[in-house]
Amino acid sequence: MTNPAFTEPSSDAKAMADKTARQAHYRKIASTGLISRLVPGVRSDVYLGDDHLLHAKQIMLFEKYRRFYFSDIEAISFSKSNRWIWFSVVWGFLLFCSLFWYLGHGTWFYVVGAIFSFVFGGLLVSNLIGGPTYVVNIQTAAQIRRLRPVERENQLVKFQEIVVPMIMLAQQPTVNQAAV
Secondary structure, X not given: OOOOOOOOOOHHHHHHHHHHHHOOOOEEEEEOOHHHHHOOOOXXXXXXXXXXXXXXEEEOOEEEEEEXXXXXXXXXXXXXXXXXXXXXXXHHHHHHHHHHHHHOOOHHHHHHHHHHHHHHHHHHHHHHHHOOEEEEEEEOOOOEEEOXXXXXXXXXXXXXXXXXXXXXXXXXXXXXXXXO
C-alpha cells in the first residue's frame, strides 16, 4: 500500500485543480456600514472581478448574487438623498430624550441615561462622520439594481475611481467593430 501523499493525482483531482484555477478572484470594493451589519440579514457587498462586478446581498439566511459584466453596463446613476439628514435628526432627538433620565434622583436613572446617551450619541456621530448619502443604481439592458454599499459619498467616489475606467476600457470598440 502506498502513501496517498506520494501517489499520482487522479483525473478527478486534476479536474478539481483546473476548476479552482479557472475561478475568478474577487476583491471587495464596497460593503454596507457597521451599523447595518449588526442588524440581522441586511448585509450587502460589491466585489470586483476580472470582467464584472458581483453584488452579494444577504437577506436573513439567504444570499443573492447579481453579476454585472462591464460590457453590459449601460449606466451608473446616483442622486443625492436626504436620508443622512433625517437620521441625524432622529438620533439627535433620541439623544435629547435620553437626557431626561438624568432628571431622576437615583443611581439607576443616571446609569440608564448614560447608556442611552452613549448609544444615541455614537449613532449620531457615526452618521455625521459618514457624510451625505446617495441613491446609486446600476443599469443593464435587462435590469436596474440599487447598490446600497456605495451610498455614502466617500464610498461612491472610490467606487467611481475604480469601476468607471474598467467599464470604459471594456466598452471601447475593437478594430473589427470599428470597421463594420
